Amino acid sequence: MRIEVDRELCCGSGMCVLTDPETFDQSEEDGVVQVLRTQPSAERQAVVRSAVSGCPTSAIRLVE
Amino acid sequence: MTTTEPPLTEAAPGPAQTCPVMHGTQPAAAGRDLLNYPFSGAVPLDPPVEWEQVREQCPVVAVRLPSGDEAHLVTRYEEARALLADPRFTRQIPVNAESRIGASEDGGVFSRQATSGLKIFEGEGHLRWRRLMAKAFTIKRVESMRPRIQALADELVDKMVAAGPRADIARDIGAILPVRVIGDLLGVPTEDLHRFATWSDAILTLTRHSKAEVDAARQDFGIYLAKLIEAKRAEPGDDLLSELINITDSEDGRLDMVELIVTAMAILVAGHETTANMIGKMTAMLLADRSRFETVVADPSIVPSAVDEVLRFDTNPSIGVPRYVSEDIAVGGAEIGAGSTVIVSPAIANRDPRRFPEPERMDLRRTNNQHLSFGAGPHFCLGQPLARAELQVVLGTLARRLPTLRLAIDRRELRVKQGLIVVGFEEVPVEW
Numbered sequence: 001m002r003i004e005v006d007r008e009l010c011c012g013s014g015m016c017v018l019t020d021p022e023t024f025d026q027s028e029e030d031g032v033v034q035v036l037r038t039q040p041s042a043e044r045q046a047v048v049r050s051a052v053s054g055c056p057t058s059a060i061r062l063v064e
Numbered sequence: 065m066t067t068t069e070p071p072l073t074e075a076a077p078g079p080a081q082t083c084p085v086m087h088g089t090q091p092a093a094a095g096r097d098l099l100n101y102p103f104s105g106a107v108p109l110d111p112p113v114e115w116e117q118v119r120e121q122c123p124v125v126a127v128r129l130p131s132g133d134e135a136h137l138v139t140r141y142e143e144a145r146a147l148l149a150d151p152r153f154t155r156q157i158p159v160n161a162e163s164r165i166g167a168s169e170d171g172g173v174f175s176r177q178a179t180s181g182l183k184i185f186e187g188e189g190h191l192r193w194r195r196l197m198a199k200a201f202t203i204k205r206v207e208s209m210r211p212r213i214q215a216l217a218d219e220l221v222d223k224m225v226a227a228g229p230r231a232d233i234a235r236d237i238g239a240i241l242p243v244r245v246i247g248d249l250l251g252v253p254t255e256d257l258h259r260f261a262t263w264s265d266a267i268l269t270l271t272r273h274s275k276a277e278v279d280a281a282r283q284d285f286g287i288y289l290a291k292l293i294e295a296k297r298a299e300p301g302d303d304l305l306s307e308l309i310n311i312t313d314s315e316d317g318r319l320d321m322v323e324l325i326v327t328a329m330a331i332l333v334a335g336h337e338t339t340a341n342m343i344g345k346m347t348a349m350l351l352a353d354r355s356r357f358e359t360v361v362a363d364p365s366i367v368p369s370a371v372d373e374v375l376r377f378d379t380n381p382s383i384g385v386p387r388y389v390s391e392d393i394a395v396g397g398a399e400i401g402a403g404s405t406v407i408v409s410p411a412i413a414n415r416d417p418r419r420f421p422e423p424e425r426m427d428l429r430r431t432n433n434q435h436l437s438f439g440a441g442p443h444f445c446l447g448q449p450l451a452r453a454e455l456q457v458v459l460g461t462l463a464r465r466l467p468t469l470r471l472a473i474d475r476r477e478l479r480v481k482q483g484l485i486v487v488g489f490e491e492v493p494v495e496w
Binding site: 029031032053056 | 199
């Protein structure tokens with residue numbers, strides 16, 4: 001599983017950072033999502049999925 | 065075409081095609097018997113009965129606004145979320161649109177945005193603006209403000225305790241904490257903050273103020289901010305306004321002077337009024353059934369999920385999110401005609417059983433709680449990390465310091481502030 005983000009769609013809400021700070025961070029300059037681990041471990045996948053569905057602009061997607 | 069059947073008494077979701085929807089291009093027939101929106105609940109903390117009726121009746125229903133005009137109300141989660149992220153539904157409601165929201169002559173705050181001609185409200189201009197603002201509202205920046213918010217909450221509770229054992233949460237915390245926090249963030253002197261309440265109420269008026277009063281408030285507010293900007297230009301501080309002034313003065317096209325003033329106004333108004341109301345509503349919701357508050361007292365680790373659950377559960381929400389369509393678009397199987405105004409109600413969608421298990425139960429440990437109270441899509445609430453942090457700090461502090469807290473009046477005596485776009489209680493009297 002690989003995480004892909006659309007920087008243009010991202011509104012910088014930080015919801016992904018709140019949900020899974022081990023996988024996601026935000027730029028301190030413009031709030032845009034930064035992916036810390038693009039290939040999350042098996043045990044992190046559930047929380048990553050929750051961050052994906054919780055993104056208010058659907059800017060994060062998973063490529064299986 | 066008729067959309068005027070009385071609400072179904074037995075909620076029976078039929079095929080979406082059976083939902084009659086009028087087109088915005090049609091002249092509004094006089095005397096059409098539409099539901100008036102917003103609905104008013106009979107009991108302040110119970111959802112209006114119309115919520116479930118309209119949601120189960122149709123994903124989109126025709127309603128009458130306080131202005132007298134008609135609009136389409138979106139009632140279900142999936143449709144609401146999709147619509148909020150769909151750029152074909154714009155925030156720019158033309159002044160000559162058929163549906164003005166507010167009763168004031170210019171249609172209220174939503175219509176005024178459209179006439180501003182500013183690029184920061186929509187599309188690429190909005191995205192650029194959002195990037196400029198986002199740095200002030202990242203999770204890390206907001207977390208770094210939490211100790212200051214906590215100190216303020218403790219100071220306010222100290223005062224309540226000294227004057228106790230009765231207080232009004234709306235007046236003693238709600239009206240003070242969020243405006244102080246947003247004032248600090250933006251760099252507004254604390255001694256000036258009391259002036260915002262009047263300006264803010266006028267700007268957020270639905271039916272309460274005349275256009276002349278609103279214009280006067282906007283003008284005074286604008287003049288105040290222009291003077292503050294001059295002062296900060298001479299003597300910059302470590303605050304958002306000083307940062308934004310730098311950006312404006314660089315004249316690189318990112319933010320001009322008018323946009324700067326509109327931005328400061330928007331952040332000050334949005335940054336305190338909504339959270340101020342929510343502090344009172346949260347407290348009232350949790351104390352109306354004291355077992356809820358006791359659950360938080362017994363296990364403070366649930367504060368974050370409890371805050372999101374009261375946000376989802378809010379029975380006295382704002383009017384909703386208006387959008388305008390300039391082309392025919394299908395929503396939930398219904399055709400919405402070009403020229404229509406659409407209102408998304410996060411509160412109604414937040415109780416959609418298609419999305420939330422047992423939606424009418426307040427579950428303070430609810431997981432996967434992606435409510436729409438902060439919206440969705442590119443206009444998702446900029447200040448939500450700050451609003452969440454403030455609500456969490458207030459709830460955690462009340463539970464820790466005043467575990468015997470209870471409502472000092474019957475919940476049915478709670479009075480809703482009337483005539484504004486944002487909704488809250490006049491008073492939330494408590495004792496301990």
